[in-house]
Amino acid sequence: MTERLTVVIVDDHSIFRSGLRADLDDALEVLGEAATVDEAIETIERLQPDVVLLDVHLPGGQGGGGAEVLRRAKLGRTRALALSVSDSAEDVVGVIRAGARGYITKGSSGPQVSRAVATIAGGDAVFSPRLAGFVLDAFGAPAGEQAETDAELDRLSKREREVMRFIARGFAYKEVAAELFISIKTVETHVSAVLRKLQLSSRHELTAWALERKLL
Structure with missing residues (x-):
């Protein structure tokens, strides 16, 4: 029997966390949830999930949101998948630079998020279709003279x-x-x-x- 991937959901809206938990594939096991920067750091370090689904904008901490969580937390084997309503360049670049392995928008379906979690856990990166072009262009742009x-x-x-x-x-x-x-x-x-x-x-x-x- 294949061991289920473990997940922690970090978002400051309880309704969203509940909905996401219900929509995730049965192959994923949600170990816990968190709503603030400090709660997220404590929960991730304590539970050490395979993947943390991390909202980019979170209350608490020093105002750095999801990127701050990634910079401060002892992640160990945990990989991070950013999940946000925002598709701005600042948010994408900030959280990817901080260590996230992927970035998808909250408009994604439960199956899409589940597939993204499996991809991240497997060591690959993943981005929503509308963000992929931006990420490739931004991080692969040729240097100026x-x-x-x-x-x-x-x-x-x-x-x-x-x-x-x-x-x-x-x-x-x-x-x-x-x-x-x-x-x-x-x-x-x-x-x-x-x-x-x-x-x-x-x-x-x-x-x-x-x-x-x-x-x-």
Whole structure:
């Protein structure tokens, strides 16, 4: 008899957790649930499931949501599958950089989620169809000319480069402030300067800019 894959569901909406649990394939065993960053870390470390189904946006912790869970938790053998209503570049890049092996949207059916869990448990990556093209384009984008990149980076101070890399990886302002031991207001000031100097208009564009130049 094949041993069932074990799962932990992390989402701050109890109705969604209940619905997902009911829709998952019988070949999956749900060991537990969690609703916040801290609960998720404790539950994952205690139960050590094969896969954690992890919402990207979670309350608690330092405001880093699912990405914070992956950075702080001792995952051991556990693999993470991000599950979110969001398909924004920031969310996708942030949680994948933090260690998730896949990213699917909450519009996925129970069988689709179940297949994704099995794929992740088997060591492969998986993305919703509408995200696959973005992920391939973003992470496989060719690097720009080195001289051009160096010239662009020369516009930034050392601290602005540090902030730029954290923000492009999907860190929240509060997390960047904690990492660099500066205030959130100072982070906001540096981000504004970075966007202005690089002639970008949003964090989304900054993430794409950094990925294209293989700076993450």
